[in-house]
Amino acid sequence: MADTAVGVHLASEQIAFDDKPQSFGRQAWKRFRSHKLAIVGVFLFLFLVLAFWIGPRVSSYEFDEINIVDRAQGPSGKHWFGTDDLGRDLFVRAMRGGQYSITISVVTGLMAAALGGIFGALAGYFGRVLDTGVSFMINCLLTINSLAILLVLGVKFQMTPMVIASLIAVLTWTRGARVVRALVLQFKEREFVLAARAAGASNLRIIWSHLLPNVAGALLVEATLLAGTAIILESTLSFLGLGVLPPETTLGTLISEAKGAIDTNPARVLIPGGLVTLIVLAVNFVGDGLRDALDPTHELEL
Amino acid sequence: MTGTASMPPANTGSETAPLPPAPRPDDAPLLEVNNLVTHFPIRSGFFKRTTGWVKAVDGVSLSVKPNETVGIVGESGCGKTTLGRTILRLIEPTSGSIKVRGEDVVAASAGRMRDLRKEMQMVFQDPYASLNPRMPVHDIVSEPLRIHGTPKNEARDRAGEYLDAVGLLPEHGNRYPHEFSGGQRQRVGIARALTLEPDLIILDEPVSALDVSIQAQVINLLEDLQDRYDLSYLFIAHDLSVVRHISDRVVVMYLGKVAEVADRDELYASPGHPYTQALLSAVPVPDPDVELTRERVVLTGDLPSPANPPSGCRFRTRCPIAVAKCADEDPPLAEIAPDHWVSCHFPSV
Numbered sequence: 001m002a003d004t005a006v007g008v009h010l011a012s013e014q015i016a017f018d019d020k021p022q023s024f025g026r027q028a029w030k031r032f033r034s035h036k037l038a039i040v041g042v043f044l045f046l047f048l049v050l051a052f053w054i055g056p057r058v059s060s061y062e063f064d065e066i067n068i069v070d071r072a073q074g075p076s077g078k079h080w081f082g083t084d085d086l087g088r089d090l091f092v093r094a095m096r097g098g099q100y101s102i103t104i105s106v107v108t109g110l111m112a113a114a115l116g117g118i119f120g121a122l123a124g125y126f127g128r129v130l131d132t133g134v135s136f137m138i139n140c141l142l143t144i145n146s147l148a149i150l151l152v153l154g155v156k157f158q159m160t161p162m163v164i165a166s167l168i169a170v171l172t173w174t175r176g177a178r179v180v181r182a183l184v185l186q187f188k189e190r191e192f193v194l195a196a197r198a199a200g201a202s203n204l205r206i207i208w209s210h211l212l213p214n215v216a217g218a219l220l221v222e223a224t225l226l227a228g229t230a231i232i233l234e235s236t237l238s239f240l241g242l243g244v245l246p247p248e249t250t251l252g253t254l255i256s257e258a259k260g261a262i263d264t265n266p267a268r269v270l271i272p273g274g275l276v277t278l279i280v281l282a283v284n285f286v287g288d289g290l291r292d293a294l295d296p297t298h299e300l301e302l
Numbered sequence: 303m304t305g306t307a308s309m310p311p312a313n314t315g316s317e318t319a320p321l322p323p324a325p326r327p328d329d330a331p332l333l334e335v336n337n338l339v340t341h342f343p344i345r346s347g348f349f350k351r352t353t354g355w356v357k358a359v360d361g362v363s364l365s366v367k368p369n370e371t372v373g374i375v376g377e378s379g380c381g382k383t384t385l386g387r388t389i390l391r392l393i394e395p396t397s398g399s400i401k402v403r404g405e406d407v408v409a410a411s412a413g414r415m416r417d418l419r420k421e422m423q424m425v426f427q428d429p430y431a432s433l434n435p436r437m438p439v440h441d442i443v444s445e446p447l448r449i450h451g452t453p454k455n456e457a458r459d460r461a462g463e464y465l466d467a468v469g470l471l472p473e474h475g476n477r478y479p480h481e482f483s484g485g486q487r488q489r490v491g492i493a494r495a496l497t498l499e500p501d502l503i504i505l506d507e508p509v510s511a512l513d514v515s516i517q518a519q520v521i522n523l524l525e526d527l528q529d530r531y532d533l534s535y536l537f538i539a540h541d542l543s544v545v546r547h548i549s550d551r552v553v554v555m556y557l558g559k560v561a562e563v564a565d566r567d568e569l570y571a572s573p574g575h576p577y578t579q580a581l582l583s584a585v586p587v588p589d590p591d592v593e594l595t596r597e598r599v600v601l602t603g604d605l606p607s608p609a610n611p612p613s614g615c616r617f618r619t620r621c622p623i624a625v626a627k628c629a630d631e632d633p634p635l636a637e638i639a640p641d642h643w644v645s646c647h648f649p650s651v
Contacts, residue, residue, distance in 0.1 A: 022475075024438070191432035192442075195494065198390050198418040199422045199446035209445075215438035296478040297435055 028293040039287020045282040052098035054062070061089035063096040064247035074265050081271050084257060088247075092217045094272055097251040100244060102279055104234050109227030109283070111169035116176025117219050121207050123177070125186030134181070138174040146171040147236060154242030161244055164237065167232045176222040183215040217291040224287025228280035237278055251276050303368035330404070331365035332534050332646060334390070335500055338362045340381075340388045356609045358384040359387070360558035363635075368380040371528065371535040373549030373566070374399045375581065379605050382538045383427075386504045389536070390424055391415065398535060404501070420450065423495035427507040431485035433479035440475030440568070443493045450498065464493040467525060485516035489523065496531065498515075509544060521548055528613070542585050546570055554578050557616045558608055560635060564642040574644035577601075577617050615647070623648055645650060 016246060047049045056063060061079075067087035075082045081090035124132035153159070159167070187193065188211060196206050232238055237243045237251025243250055249257075251272040258268035340359040343352040359381045366372045387393045389400055391407060400407040402421050410418055423446075426432035433442055444461035448454065462472030479487055488508060497504050505524070508515040520545065527533060539545050539624050544550060552569045554562040554577065561574040574580045580599040587593045599603040601620050606612055612619050618628040628645055635645045 191426040191428055192434040193427060194387070194392050195424065195432055195444065195491070196449075197392055198419060198422075198448050199494075200419040200497065202447070202449075205449065209437075214434070220361050295436075297480045 008144065008168075025294070027296065031295075032289050032293035033300055035292050037285045038292075041282045041285025041289060044278060045286060048098065048102065048279060048282060052095045052102060053142070055095035056092050059089065059092045059095075061092045063092045063153075063249065064088065077198050082265060082267060084268070089244055090254070090268065090271070092277060095249065095251050097249045097254050098275055098279070100161045100250045101231050101234060101252070101276065102249070103159050103281060104168070104250075105227040105231045105283060106219075107162065107165040108168045108230035109223040111166060112173040112226045112230075113157055113176055113219055113223035115169060115173035115179055116178075116222065117215070118214065119173070120177035120180025120219075121184050121211060122213070123204065124181040125188055125207055125211065126189065127251065131181075133178070141174045141183070143172065144171070146233065150233065150237055150290060151240065151242060154237055154240075158245055164234055164243065165230065168227075168233050170227060172226055176219055177220050180215050183218060184211050187211055187214050217295050219289050220294070221287055224284050227283045227287075231276055231280055256300040280281065326522050329367055332368050332370075332403060333364075333536070334399075334401040335362060335364050335385075335389060336399045336401070338385070338388060338400060339396045340384050340393055341396045341631060354609050356560050357611060358608055359388060359395075360608075360611075362555070362560055364463075364553050364556070364560065364563065366534050366536055367559040368501070368534055369528070369532055370550045371537055371548055373552040374536065374538045375540060375545050375552060376555035376561075377540065377605055379608065381608070382540075382554045382555055383506055386424065386538050387505045390419070390422055390425075393629060407535045410633075416450070417543035418499045421500050423494050423498060423500040424503065424504045424506060425488070425491050425508045428511050429478075429484050430493055430511075432491050433487055435479055438476055438478055439470075439482075439490050440472075442479070442490060443475065443497060444495060446498045451620075460494070460497060464496050465490070467496065467527065467650060473547075483516075485520060487517075488512060488520055492527070493522065496527065499531070500535045501532070502536065504538070506538045507540070510539065517544065524548065526564070538547065542581060554581070557605060557611055557615055560643075560645060561617065562642075562644045562646075563635070565637075567643050568639070572650075574638050574642060574649040575617075575646050576621050576623055576650075579650070580622075615645075617646075623646045 013208035050262070065088060067089075069081050069087060072085055073079055073083045073087075079089050081094055084093070085091055119134050119137075123131040137224075146168070150164075150167060154165065157163075186204075193206055193210055198212055201210075211229065232249075233257065234243060234250060238248065238250045238252030239256040243253055243254065246253075254272040254275075255269055257267070258272070261268050314491070317544035325634055338359055339356050339357075341355040343355040343410060343480065344356060345351065346353045353519055362381075363372075364372065374385065375380050384393060388395050389407075389616055391400075399406070404420070407415070407418055424609060433439075437445075440458050440461045443464055444452075444454075447457040449458060452460070458475070461475060464477055465472050470486065470489055474482075477491065478562065482490065488511075492508075509520050509522070512520060524535070525548065535548070537545065537548055548564060549566050551563065552567055556577050562573065563579045564570065566575070569578065573582055576581075576599070580601045583596075583598045583600075589598060599622060603620050604614070604617055610643055612629070614619070614630050615624070615628040617632050618624040621628065625647075631647070633645050633647045635643045636649075638644050638649045
């Protein structure tokens with residue numbers, strides 16, 4: 001009876017797609033482009049980078065140029081963002097601070113994602129002792145208050161922006177690692193991983209070309225969230241006077257310095273605070289767009 | 303048939319593969335499994351101590367001859383899938399031997415195992431889980447070749463040829479799995495299993511996730527490919543009509559053990575084991591008069607836990623003809639007719 005059912009022509013499943021196949025890059029770009037907030041994020045990010053790096057050059061002031069006569073002014077045509085208590089131009093200082101803040105956030109995000117991706121994938125894939133070890137390390141780090149550690153180190157040592165970025169990354173990679181570990185645990189039992197093993201694939205190959213591409217989206221989102229966290233942590237440190245050394249400045253330092261002037265000149269707080277918000281938003285929007293762009297199963301809203 | 307528009311190279315694996323020292327007769331089994339046991343530890347408590355074993359596969363012997371299709375049937379949870387995966391050493395066996403052309407797979411070193419994997423490939427059950435969603439199809443199909451050192455361009459060309467052989471177009475290789483239907487995805491999975499030019503393909507319920515009409519096409523394709531590439535199949539399924547259609551011999555498994563082995567026609571005409579009889583009587587008969595009047599053997603109860611199987615004969619808790627002896631003695635697999643083996647104290651002849 002099965003014999004009669006099997007007379008279907010073999011080629012009847014031959015299929016024609018009505019669109020042309022496109023390279024992964026083109027498809028990814030299409031998906032990214034269709035994500036409006038991501039495009040907004042890219043432009044916002046580029047605008048901020050340009051402003052932070054070009055702004056100080058077009059201004060006629062230096063970031064550490066003290067001019068007591070013009071001190072504690074509000075925004076004006078002469079000093080666009082006003083001046084601080086020493087008469088330093090706040091536009092130039094905000095741009096200078098923005099350079100550090102944006103660098104710290106991007107470096108922290110990338111480093112934490114790399115650490116979290118590597119440790120999470122190894123723990124999830126190999127399991128057993130390695131998993132127990134990494135999980136223990138993660139749990140220990142999670143019980144520690146990052147800020148407390150940073151404060152202790154900040155009092156003891158003078159920190160450069162790169163050191164701050166690395167420290168924040170070392171203290172916060174655990175979130176990404178947990179996400180990656182959980183996803184790897186889930187994906188490594190999938191049949192496509194078994195198929196790769198049946199073909200003789202090495203562990204490295206399975207992790208690199210089968211597991212990481214499938215967890216990259218989630219890790220990317222974690223990285224952008226961490227980039228935001230990093231700016232805020234750095235701002236907190238600077239606010240407490242433990243960040244970069246004066247006369248260098250960051251956005252957090254600017255807010256800290258302005259805390260006494262909040263009643264008389266609220267712009268001094270609002271401007272650097274707004275810039276922090278814009279950086280975090282831009283990074284998060286771009287991260288969202290990248291996650292969708294890198295997912296080939298993501299449906300286009302056309 | 304567009305599938306044959308351009309013929310991929312015929313299977314040359316048997317000529318290029320290193321031959322075992324002694325010449326083997328033509329009908330010597332390609333695959334010999336002897337008393338294979340796969341137990342999974344049950345760990346519990348804070349220190350993850352092993353408190354028991356799930357006896358997924360518990361002493362299975364079978365053989366597959368060149369160009370033969372052996373069907374393995376049984377309920378869910380009877381160890382069919384574990385058996386298939388253990389043969390490929392995707393799961394390490396607890397004991398027993400697996401021999402491919404006389405060479406022991408269990409004892410093979412990691413390096414030798416890589417070579418042996420070219421002889422045996424697998425097609426998986428779930429076409430949605432068996433293809434990496436982040437890889438374009440030509441990468442999926444050519445990956446086995448890339449693993450074994452074929453240059454990228456050549457691997458991609460060969461992938462195109464095998465896509466053609468399974469009834470897809472080579473240019474479909476640029477697409478991602480989610481752009482295909484279930485049947486098309488299963489074809490991709492079959493193409494991937496073919497690229498290493500294996501002699502044996504283990505088909506783990508390759509059609510059970512597909513629509514019935516698509517099942518027929520995939521079964522037809524598998525039969526075509528078997529002829530074209532001289533393949534042997536170990537066909538794992540729970541659908542008796544599909545197994546009847548494609549198999550030369552059938553192995554019936556129950557709770558990790560072999561209940562009955564026989565040629566297809568013999569098994570379907572005169573099943574010797576009460577379990578086989580119950581399975582066959584569950585298949586509906588297309589004639590309504592016969593269907594209404596025929597006597598059916600209906601199994602009661604569930605499959606017992608493989609962690610704690612019944613004493614003696616494993617089937618006795620659900621067997622309609624069980625007696626006291628069945629609880630004491632485990633019946634050996636005995637030949638009740640030529641090439642017809644049954645593991646029962648009271649086989650019907």
